[in-house]
């Protein structure tokens with residue numbers, strides 16, 4: 001079975017665009033077959049972005065892990081004028097994200113990376129809508145691995161559905177971070193984690 005995180009060079013392309021408006025800025029995202037939430041912006045990702053835009057969090061650099069076509073990193077980058085690095089294991093998603101960075105004129109870069117494999121810098125903010133379908137091991141690798149890539153005082157924000165194990169993941173994260181549930185909506189939890 002194909003997943004949105006597998007690389008399949010034979011997968012046909014049916015490029016489409018998704019428009020999204022926030023704070024009077026209109027964004028356009030190229031999307032395609034074989035990537036997560038290909039026809040619409042995911043509700044959990046929107047919730048995560050809304051939480052950060054409402055927060056008093058100050059950040060100049062952000063890392064979006066499992067960026068897909070780049071929704072979270074691109075919107076936050078544009079509306080907060082921060083620079084962003086976006087990584088995904090799915091080559092097609094990274095290619096779309098590169099196009100979307102150009103299209104939406106943000107300061108950012110998208111690269112292929114299995115979790116943090118190709119990430120060498122540190123960031124003020126790490127954001128992720130983690131790939132639950134890739135399994136808990138990968139999800140925890142992404143969430144717990146964030147520690148090594150955060151600047152002092154930096155923080156991690158993630159969005160996870162309650163019925164996809166948000167509470168057990170929160171329990172695990174609490175062993176490494178000071179955690180807070182920032183929002184709960186339609187079964188999605190947004191969790192903020194800071195190094196304890």
Ligand SMILES: C[S@@+](CC[C@H](N)C(=O)[O-])C[C@H]1O[C@@H](n2cnc3c(N)ncnc32)[C@H](O)[C@@H]1O
Pocket residue numbers: 004005006036037042045065066067068069070071072087088089090093113114115116128129130131132134138
């Ligand atoms: C739930 S989707 C979120 C996509 C995007 N951030 C959004 O909000 O639409 C999770 C993403 O993680 C990526 N992913 C899966 N396993 C990964 C891994 N080991 N390393 C990096 N990214 C991975 C998937 O390809 C997918 O794009």
